[in-house]
Amino acid sequence: MGTIKIFNTSRNECFSVIILPDNNQKILILWCNIQTISTLGYFRDSFPSISLERLTSYTKVLYFSLFQKIPLIEQPHFISDLAFITEENDDTNNRESDTYHNNYYKERLMLKALEKGILAEFRPRLADFINSGTFGKMASGNELRNSKNILIAATTLFTRAAIKGGIYPESAYALSDRCVQKIERLRKIDSIIDLTQEIGELFVNRVRSAQNFSNSNLIFLIKDYIFKHLNEPVNLSIMSEKLGYSKNYLCSSFKYATNQTIVNYANEQKIREVQSHLVFSNKTITEISGLLGFSDQSYLTKLFKKYLNTTPTEFRKRYHI
Template identity: 30%
Template sequence: MDLKRQCKLIAELFDMSIFFVSSTGEVQFELLGNRILNPLYKNDKQFFFSVLGFDPSVCKEDPSVVRTMFFENYILIRIGNDLNDEGTIILGPSLPFSLIEHKINGLINDTHLFANREQVFHYYQSVPVITHERLINITILVNQMFNHELIEAEDVVQDYLRGMYIKEKEIQGSINSSKGYDETLHHNPLNEKKLLTIVKEGKLDMLKHFTQLGHENTGVLSKSSHIRSKKNLGIIGIALAARAAIDGGLYSEIAFSVSDVYIQRLEDLRTDKEIDQCCLEAFFSLTEKVSQVKESQHSKIVTLCKNYIYNHRYSKITHEEIAEHAGISPNYLSVLFKKEVGVPVNEYIQQIKIEEAKHMIQFTNTPLSEIGSLLSFTDQSYFTKIFKKHLGRTPKQYQQTHHMIEE
């Protein structure tokens, strides 16, 4: 049976469009059925590939499921091997849930792409809704059909928003349907409860698994903008996570400081990818801090000193100031802190400042030359030296691989 006929059977069986792209980037055939292409792509092949993060010349070993910024899911399966790369099958799109009018309007407004609104609505109404679990099963089956290899679900690369695994439903919080939004679907309250329990208990391993669970529709908190809606939902989620962290034993000042930092960063972000990464960082940061509290049985004095250091991380902190705040002598502070925390006071101050520097590099456009000054390092050379001491690379090298803000 030839390739095109096999693809036609798959398209009809799963009610999905299918494309076959050669390793040179040529679309050798497309089977759309009675559907139109997404009007937001403007029939631009390269734009379509870039949205998928797809490079036809790069051979990917494992099949993948990709979520685009337009809510679509696509299955990508390479046919052949390194020696005989025939090309890639792109199966889709499908949707993880039905899009309501407000979400489609927000999507059009946020992308600033000129398209006929009626055509866009018609397009989304024609795209099949396929659950996450079924999509993975389809991927396994189609891969077996073409590559004669039966893989496991965990072998499928789930490249949602190109690597950002935290989904809207995991950062929602309590969102109740309000007047005029009766048609809006909301997240599963049980998942919210599970997530906040994980944060409260400081279970980092459970959080890693939880952020890869199912993908469902969520409420809309802004009619005119999808990005604004995601920011609002993220703010609610981070605030509730901070409360859960406090319930788990984290000092309230630290919990609120962490949530404030991430919420402020959210306001400067412009894409799904940036927002998802910021929320993910916030949840892991709070959960990790709860875990540290539960694992360390520090005395009240040491806990007081740690909180003081964190709250004054942008200032030049002296050993004497901390001792005075705790009401003990500097010598006793040195002995007690090293005994309970495992590192000297000055070393711990450096750790807190470098952690803050990492976050500033990742989530802000603050020049590297200013970050050291903001954190009260004596000069840029000393800041670079301490940063490299703790992370094994310079601030510039770290920025090249971890900076999340799109210019």
């Protein structure tokens, strides 16, 4: 019979190994995919992340399909990233094994929000990224230098994302240079987080004003409003009052710039949120319907089927055993 070992490499990753019983020592590896639906947004090309417990269950099922026997699995083995460090004098050997850098996929979400120039989306994405781990050490023994290096690295990431979002490269680099120069002049840094947010929002606002179509500010105001009010029914009259434009002007401007109606765009964003709730929560469809401002469950189901050609119940079954 084959043998099984379960490994936990961090708070976000785990994998199992099945060693097959032959002379060549062949193995099968099951690795959790942490590129979740909320990470990339490509619902057909991505799988949800799974827990260590579910990975163990999947491994048992695979083992049983191979050997027709339920395996005995020991407690998971923890693998620290430090296990791969070979330099004896590396200062990182002194780091505690339960310290983790910020999550890469949350970083991608945060930078994607910056690319789109949507401040209301960037702020929570940045907070999620910051809360996902620690910044790490770039300069040992010098906290000020370490803080400056982290801020400069963040500025570099923001610059690249801003260029993708439509800022002319030379303008983005010039803004980056000014930020770095200001960072270098600092003699004290009380909060890396506050400065990171300040620099990030500076780039977000530049992206927002640099969109290719002439009424980009208005379009992104509309998208900002929709993102902030996903838990409410779409009400164009209230939106026009809040933004200070007539309803007809809002609708015609948005349609011209995006080739879709405001209501259609808002419904698309709501359906994306519904998909995340179906996969990552145990809320009922009725609860999700109320949470996102749908009039009733039947309307949510009708809209869901219109956009995805399936029902919420059928969609959830794909990801839950």
